[in-house]
Amino acid sequence: MIEIERKFLVKSDAFKHEAHKQTRIVQGYLNSNKNRAVRVRIKGETGFLTIKGTSSASGLSRFEWEKEISKHEAEALLNLCEPGIIDKIRYEVKVKNHTFEIDEFFGENEGLIIAEVELTSENESFVKPLWLANEVTGDSKYYNSQISKNPFKNW
Template identity: 75%
Template sequence: MIEIERKFLVKSDAFKTDSFKKTRIIQGFLNSHKERTVRVRIKEEVGFLTIKGMSSKNGLSRFEWEREIKKEDAQALLKLCEPGIIDKMRYEVIIKNHTFEIDEFFGDNEGLVIAEVELMHETDIFEKPNWLGEEVTGNIKYYNSQLSLNPYKSWKQ
């Protein structure tokens, strides 16, 4: 139940040709407090309810609990969410023993592309593909819960 991941900006769309899977995701937050978030997500035809705890000091790990729910239930819960629904396409790319999940955002977060790699241990070493940019692990403004409140289009460039 502890999620360990590192997060990076993506500097090119070269990952798209390496992707083995592409999934549309719509999600909202019933609670977006930095100490705990409650997320409702629809991935294609399946719904999910996820609770995440506060990140560790280095931003690498945090508690995560997730359960599959009916798509219809997720659609109903999305109507109760805080303003700022997230709409994104997730691409999955395998590099050696690690799977990178790359999120290309739409709507108010269009132009933002973030890659995450989940690890078994905080000290795991992984190969970094050439499309991977600056690391933003632990930078709360790149958390989806914060992107729903303060979308990318409102940042001062």
């Protein structure tokens, strides 16, 4: 239940031509406290309830628990969320042995594109595609829970 990932900004839309899957995601936060976040998400036609803990000192890993729920349940829970619902399309791109998830944000976060790659250890190596830009791993400004409170348009 420990999630290890690195996060990067994206400098071009070249990833769209490499994507093997794309899914619309709408999500909100029932709790966006820095020590724990409780998220409700609709990904395609499926709902999820997720709890995330505090990040490690490196920002690379943190506790994550996720449970699939019905889309109907997720829609009802979204009505209880804090202000700042996130709307994005997630693209999945396979690069060698890893899959990058690239989120293109809309609404108040239009123009922000973030790529994440999940790893099995904090020091695992991976191939960096040319469309990756600066690493923002551990920078809480780029956490979805923070983007919902302080959208990209305000930066």
